[in-house]
Amino acid sequence: MKKSIIISLAVLVSALAFISCGTTKIQAFPKMYEEDPLIMLIMPPINNSTAVDAKDYFYTTMTVPIAEAGYYVLPPAMTMATLQRESAYDSERFIDGDLSKFGQLFGADVAVFTIINSWNKSIIGSTITIELEYIFKSTKTNEVLFHRQAKIKCDTSTGMKGNGLLGTLLVATADAVRTAASDYVSVAVMCNETALSDIPYGKYHPAHKSDKEEAAMSKKISMSASK
Template sequence: MKKLIYVLIAGLLLSSCGVMNTRGSQYPKMYEEKPVTLLVMPPINNTTKVEAKELLYTSISRPLAEAGYYVISPLVAMDVFKSESAYDSEQFYDGKLDMFKNYFGVDAVVFSFIEKWSKVGVGINTEIRYVIKSAHTGEVLFAKSCSLFLDLSAKSSSDKSLLSSLLNVADTFLTTALTDHIVAARKANYYIFEDLPRGKYHPDHMEDYDVPVDSDNISRTVRR
């Protein structure tokens, strides 16, 4: 029944908007290999914000688990990475991944790239890219990026008095001070992984082939 609904929705979108990709057409190798267990590698940080790496790393596993995948505990994985001098994912991205398959018993490895992680005006500018590679073949199964601006400005008031303006500025400053970059990262993760084909432990597993998806590179502006 769910599959029929997805097909009908896809048909309506295709007829109204022209050709649109689906999870199956955009990420066919996810359906061919059917990965069950994922290993999340430490993010590759291409910014000057040193803290970005660990902050993003803590936010990746949950959306993957919610999508129906078994994710190796990031705490366990991190201990192994550090003990084996494997904390820098750059050295593994272009190489063979069978060592992770043999050690952790995983089917695929998740790489992430932090391209932007900065405070801009009254908001946070974040750009993150994810690539999921097969631990068996090294082929790319899934790739998508999101450039997201998190607007932290306080809601404007209809009262344009000086006092109201001052209070608005103070509220904006306080809100920004209490907001961590991780909020923006989590929102970017949501937009990226909402198009990920569902895994074995999700009720839509192998039933979501015709679900419409967005492009591989998306931009979003959202409020906190």
């Protein structure tokens, strides 16, 4: 499946910087390679932002980038129904607790937590900036296998160009409307595809364990992304 994200120039520049610094995947994700997990459980995101609907949309869009990296991701609809039945919809209650119960209930090796810290729309700049964290925790040891803080500026502009002052104003208006009514799904996809683009390949990927020397991003990133 082709990814739906075209990484912007800012992302490419950042990636080159990481390569020049010599950060490799084995250096960035040693515990992921050590535990070598297979089955991922996506936990409902923890939403600290003012965007009420962000939680559900982020939840449904995290499956694809992780599955494409070669992991088996438990079906979101099934796991959500089970989590709600077991009164486990609020991940805040479990992120710092014993995760062995999720390993027993779902057979999951890793519980994937997401914390959405902010969701800010810039009408003038036609962008939405999201600050969030990704935390992969082992259900066997409760150890954090992967933790990344990400600040991602998503371009929500129409891509149109205006001629003259009137044309420019019309394009700016169209961009403002698009940003104000921006689809949470497309923005969530942009964030997840960008922030998880360098995770180690899982057992279902042909490059599993042969990607250790590939370039990796840092634990804290600030990037731009567009469709």
